[in-house]
Amino acid sequence: MATLNRDGVNIYYEVHGSGPALILTHGFSATSQMWTGQIDEIAKDHTFITWDMRGHGQSDYPEDPAAYNEELTIQDMTAILDAVGVEKAIIGGLSLGGYMSLGFNYLHPERVNALMIIDSGPGYKSDYGRNAWNANCEETAKSFETEGLARLASKSPEMASSNHRSADGLIKAARGMMAQKDDHVILSLPYVEVPTIVLVGADDEAFIAPADYMAGKIPGAKKVVIPRAGHASNIDQPEDFNAAVRTFLDSLS
Numbered sequence: 001m002a003t004l005n006r007d008g009v010n011i012y013y014e015v016h017g018s019g020p021a022l023i024l025t026h027g028f029s030a031t032s033q034m035w036t037g038q039i040d041e042i043a044k045d046h047t048f049i050t051w052d053m054r055g056h057g058q059s060d061y062p063e064d065p066a067a068y069n070e071e072l073t074i075q076d077m078t079a080i081l082d083a084v085g086v087e088k089a090i091i092g093g094l095s096l097g098g099y100m101s102l103g104f105n106y107l108h109p110e111r112v113n114a115l116m117i118i119d120s121g122p123g124y125k126s127d128y129g130r131n132a133w134n135a136n137c138e139e140t141a142k143s144f145e146t147e148g149l150a151r152l153a154s155k156s157p158e159m160a161s162s163n164h165r166s167a168d169g170l171i172k173a174a175r176g177m178m179a180q181k182d183d184h185v186i187l188s189l190p191y192v193e194v195p196t197i198v199l200v201g202a203d204d205e206a207f208i209a210p211a212d213y214m215a216g217k218i219p220g221a222k223k224v225v226i227p228r229a230g231h232a233s234n235i236d237q238p239e240d241f242n243a244a245v246r247t248f249l250d251s252l253s
Contacts, residue, residue, distance in 0.1 A: 012058035013051035017043025021089035025097030030158035031057030037238040055169025068176030092116025121210035141174040158232040189217035201229030
């Protein structure tokens with residue numbers, strides 16, 4: 001367990017095991033604890049890094065809304081890799097964490113050995129789709145303003161089991177980190193040059209089509225559907241999820 005200071009914002013991260021590096025980023029309103037069921041499997045032969053995005057879990061919750069955006073999130077990921085002494089890593093994450101992983105690859109392809117995109121999407125080409133998504137982000141922020149952290153109790157397991165000091169960071173993250181400005185991530189998919197696995201829960205209906213799209217656009221990408229799993233496929237079916245991850249990791253060696 002460690003903390004990295006990023007211009008006055010403390011970012012919490014954990015490092016487990018040794019070997020080739022793999023960093024996984026949690027989804028919106030979850031925390032690094034969502035990966036607990038993957039530690040033993042991944043850390044037995046990899047340096048497994050997990051962390052809490054700003055506004056989440058044990059990281060800081062900056063007051064300034066401008067401290068929450070895609071660029072700063074990717075810079076946080078880069079700074080963690082630097083702090084651990086990792087030049088290149090397998091980059092992955094769930095939902096918002098998967099989107100940020102694609103964004104990381106867009107900006108820093110030289111630091112990526114492979115990608116693991118889990119129950120996630122690549123954003124939108126059209127203004128219409130993006131505007132609808134951003135409207136949903138605003139509604140999410142407003143619901144946290146009204147309900148506070150109690151809103152998480154009815155959500156999928158990675159959110160319902162998460163611990164946050166307040167809802168304030170999630171409100172700002174919904175508006176600043178989850179909202180999207182343009183189509184650079186989705187347009188980057190055909191140019192991904194590293195081995196990629198796209199995992200999705202069979203019951204995660206909202207993300208089946210995005211998973212199919214990413215698997216079709218990323219050259220050589222492998223799609224794996226986790227049976228009897230929803231949005232938190234790694235929590236719903238950890239054995240099947242870990243087996244898929246193990247097969248992918250072994251294919252890289």
